[in-house]
Amino acid sequence: MVTLFEKSRGPGGRLASKRVDSIPGGGNAVDIGAQFFTLRNPRFRALIDRWAGRESYTEWPGRLRYQLARGDWEDFHQATRYVGVPRMTAISRGLSVHLTVHSRVRVGRLVRSEPGWRVMDAAGGEHGVFDAVVLAMPPAQSRELLVASGCTELAGMLAADVAAMDPCWALAVYFQRPLGLACDGFQSRLAALQWAGNDTSKPGREGPGEWWVLHGHPGWSRSHSDDTEDTVAEALLADFRTMSGVDRVPDRMFAHRWLYARSSVRDGPGHYWSADDRLAVIGDWLTGGRVEGAFNSAASLFDQWVADSVIVSGPGL
Ligand SMILES: Cc1cc2nc3c(=O)[nH]c(=O)nc-3n(C[C@H](O)[C@H](O)[C@H](O)COP(=O)(O)OP(=O)(O)OC[C@H]3O[C@@H](n4cnc5c(N)ncnc54)[C@H](O)[C@@H]3O)c2cc1C
Structure with missing residues (x-):
């Protein structure tokens, strides 16, 4: 879910x-x-x-x-x-009807909560505990959230992408x-x-x-x-x-x-995934940009999850 x-x-x-x-x-x-x-x-x-x-x-x-x-x-x-x-937006609206969507919620911080993360909005409100979190945003916004959540090592890996x-x-x-x-x-x-x-x-x-x-x-x-x-x-x-x-x-x-x-980065690692933290970062900027790049980034994470048995079945990516 x-x-x-x-x-x-x-x-x-x-x-x-x-x-x-x-x-x-x-x-x-x-x-x-x-x-x-x-x-x-x-x-x-x-x-x-x-x-x-x-x-x-x-x-x-x-x-x-x-x-x-x-x-x-x-x-x-x-x-x-x-x-x-x-x-x-007909595409994103069409895709999103299959998900639970909380709009107008700016995630401000993730708090470790075994075995995953508690999601907090920018005003400090709680939105539940999730067994894994995927950040799918531009690098500056991902880095900001990672820093606020204490994930400084992963945040540091995004510095060049923020500048680019x-x-x-x-x-x-x-x-x-x-x-x-x-x-x-x-x-x-x-x-x-x-x-x-x-x-x-x-x-x-x-x-x-x-x-x-x-x-x-x-x-x-x-x-x-x-x-x-x-x-x-x-x-x-x-x-x-x-x-x-x-x-x-x-x-x-x-x-x-x-x-x-x-x-402006033309290539990238596709995604970041920390199995220990159960935290992933994806986005177009990790695959050379563009709409199709955003998909390719998500697909590369999905493939790793299947290979590592993080998930056993999925939406058929
Ligand atoms: C002007 C312009 C022209 C472009 N032209 C093209 C083109 O012609 N062809 C093409 O293929 N690509 C084009 N692109 C690039 C394309 O739009 C992107 O590659 C793609 O949409 C990126 O998708 P994404 O899901 O990775 O990120 P995004 O679309 O950036 O989605 C990230 C989402 O996260 C949300 N968010 C951020 N922080 C938080 C937070 N803390 N809490 C909650 N939500 C948050 C944002 O509101 C946003 O909705 C263009 C982009 C721009 C801006």
């Missing part, structure tokens, strides 16, 4: 969609975190199909481009890219009239803007206008981390205008700052 503690309103994390119901006919959610994901590992596909359902995601045949150093454009490499339907986690400013902009661009997403080489994607072009998000999601470069997002949302919007929109040739003021926009967006 698995219990999930999540500090925000619901599960999803960086697989994030923000509701925008207030825009009549303008779609009801915008993906402000992960833009698409891959399904290269057949075990990942099988897990989503079985537990979230085949209807929770579909292919996004978006026309995606990137800019070369000399300024001209190339198509993204051939690959099948997927999105949650009608929003990214890049922030990302995201800006969602809505245009009442479609922009009519020749592509659905592009990567830019300008100083601020790294990615711009037409969210409305993804299946299930159709509407009369267009929502675009703009992401800042990691380095730029870091050096502008404390800027106001207005300043960030101005810089990202200026680059968007230069890249797209669109000189229109958005009818609506909002910004979101991801403190821990993506890891």
Whole structure:
């Protein structure tokens, strides 16, 4: 029996969609975190199909481009890219209905309690005793919890990963009239803007206008981390205008700052597991990042548990 503690309103994390119901006919959610994901590992596909359902995601045949150093454009490499339907969080919501979920609980400390851990929230409230705990969060948040729980050795092993986690400013902009661009997403080489994607072009998000999601470069997002949302919007929109040739003021926009967006480490150990402590750490940053990486990290822990007879049967990973 698995219990999930999540500090925000619901599960999803960086697989994030923000509701925008207030825009009549303008779609009801915008993906402000992960833009698409891959399904290269057949075990990942099988897990989503079985537990979230085949209807929770579909292919996004978006026309995606990137800019070369000399300024001209190339198509993204051939690959099948997927999105949650009608929003990214359809997948995490689908998966989580099979678990006991305690949302709006920020775990602040774990207290040893033979043979496992007592889970305490940040306000000191108790949430029960569990025979093993898996931390599935960005490294800074895992390290903070490990330190608060007295697991200093494991916490120390995460130091390099904490430093390697890049922030990302995201800006969602809505245009009442479609922009009519020749592509659905592009990567830019300008100083601020790294990615711009037409969210409305993804299946299930159709509407009369267009929502675009703009992401800042990691380095730029870091050096502008404390800027106001207005300043960030101005810089990202200026680059968007230069890249797209669109000189229109958005009818609506909002910004979101991801403190821990993506890891610059391209490889990793997959997971950490202390059999003595019955404590594991997983996450995309332990496998080179990305949504599929988050799954691969969990799968590597699962495989070790099966090999070590920690579990004898499981959800068929
Ligand atoms: C802007 C952006 C763009 C991206 N683009 C892509 C992309 O196009 N393709 C792709 O594959 N990947 C992309 N990614 C990366 C992808 O989103 C992540 O790799 C993946 O979602 C990580 O999943 P995770 O479960 O490991 O961690 P997370 O999604 O970070 O989940 C961790 C969860 O733990 C919760 N939490 C943290 N601390 C506590 C606590 N103390 N108590 C309780 N809960 C806690 C958080 O609220 C969060 O919900 C992007 C990420 C960002 C931010």
